[in-house]
Amino acid sequence: MDMGISGKKALVCASSKGLGRGCAEALAGEGVQLVINGRNAEVLAATASEIRSTYGVVVTEVACDVTTAEGQAILLTAAGDIDILVTNAGGPPPGLWSDWDRADFIAALDANMLTPIALMKACLPAMMDRRWGRVVNITSQSVKAPIGVLGLSNAARTGLTGYVAGTARQVAEHGVTINNLLPGIHATDRAVSLDSVIVKAQGITMEQAQKQRQATIPARRYGTAEEFGAACAFLCSQHAGFMVGQNILLDGGATNATI
Numbered sequence: 148m149d150m151g152i153s154g155k156k157a158l159v160c161a162s163s164k165g166l167g168r169g170c171a172e173a174l175a176g177e178g179v180q181l182v183i184n185g186r187n188a189e190v191l192a193a194t195a196s197e198i199r200s201t202y203g204v205v206v207t208e209v210a211c212d213v214t215t216a217e218g219q220a221i222l223l224t225a226a227g228d229i230d231i232l233v234t235n236a237g238g239p240p241p242g243l244w245s246d247w248d249r250a251d252f253i254a255a256l257d258a259n260m261l262t263p264i265a266l267m268k269a270c271l272p273a274m275m276d277r278r279w280g281r282v283v284n285i286t287s288q289s290v291k292a293p294i295g296v297l298g299l300s301n302a303a304r305t306g307l308t309g310y311v312a313g314t315a316r317q318v319a320e321h322g323v324t325i326n327n328l329l330p331g332i333h334a335t336d337r338a339v340s341l342d343s344v345i346v347k348a349q350g351i352t353m354e355q356a357q358k359q360r361q362a363t364i365p366a367r368r369y370g371t372a373e374e375f376g377a378a379c380a381f382l383c384s385q386h387a388g389f390m391v392g393q394n395i396l397l398d399g400g401a402t403n404a405t406i
Contacts, residue, residue, distance in 0.1 A: 150177045150380055150381065150383070151386065152174070152177050152178070152230075153177060154178060154179075155179050155230040156180045156181075156229045156231070157171075157174050157179045157180070157230065157233065158182045158184075158226045158229045158266075159171040159182070159183050160184050160213045160234050160236065161184060161236050162184055162185065163187060163190045163191040163194045165335040165337065165372060166285055166330060166333060166335060167185075167233070168372060169371070169373055169374075170235070171183050171198060171233075171376070172202070172376055173373070173376030173377050174231065175198050175202035175206070177384075178204060179204065180206075181204060181205070181206045182207045184222055186210065186212050191208045192210075209226070213266075214257055214258040219266065223266070223270075229273075230274070230280060231283075231383045232266060232270045232280075233283045233284075233379060234283070234285065235284075236258045236259055236262055236263075238259065238287065239251070239258065239297075239299035243296070243298075247298065247299060251299060256306065259286075259304050259307065260303045260310070263307055267282055271314075271323060274318075275318055275322075278323075279322045279323070282323070282325040283328055283382050284328070285327075286327045287300055287304050287330060288396055288398045289301045290308045290329060291402050291404060296344070308327060308394060311326075315391050322388070324382075324387060325391070325392060326387075326390055326391070327393070328379060328382065328397060330370065330398065331370065331397065331399055331401045332360060333370040334369040334371060338369060343356075345359065364398070364401045365399060365400030365401065366399030366400055374397070378395065
């Protein structure tokens with residue numbers, strides 16, 4: 148299927164690796180010009196080079212921390228006018244309700260709620276003027292069903308979901324869609340981090356921890372960045388213009404819900 152977005156320009160945050168990179172590569176495969184971002188300049192440059200050589204698209208890399216006001220200003224200035232915005236940032240650390248204080252919640256809100264809101268506020272007006280735009284926020288399956296040890300993520304990402312629910316319906320008449328992708332466990336560094344907690348807590352090997360978690364997923368495996376990226380590319384396509392304010396699970400069936 149031709150996604151109909153060749154020649155468009157996308158800003159994909161936190162895209163030097165993991166799910167962000169999966170989204171960037173899928174868009175590049177559709178002929179989309181990219182602005183990619185990460186905190187590690189060396190890793191980011193390598194990713195940009197690989198995407199350029201593989202897909203033959205223009206790739207601009209911007210090394211900064213997108214969760215800070217300074218980083219956002221640098222990134223938005225470098226990106227200029229864009230047609231597609233994919234927001235993404237690493238999740239806060241796991242723990243128990245008793246572990247976190249106000250500073251922990253503020254950090255989580257800054258990274259996983261207020262950063263995507265700031266980026267949307269900056270990019271939506273021009274998209275609305277052109278009467279075409281796509282925004283995809285990478286959130287988490289935890290907004291559908293809370294994950295006990297991810298209380299910080301539960302709170303911040305659910306707040307973002309509420310914001311998107313209202314905002315998406317205000318900009319849709321201008322040809323702009325906002326939707327959220329909700330990943331479950333994928334084979335990324337985030338999965339390694341979460342599985343390492345199980346390894347430490349239960350005194351088991353990483354392989355055992357992974358098999359234990361995979362057994363809770365109906366698909367009996369972790370997702371891949373490639374299939375996640377493909378879903379993102381569809382939401383950014385010409386064919387998804389009637390999808391507004393939706394929360395799309397990509398979790399292998401792990402969230403046990405009817406609707």
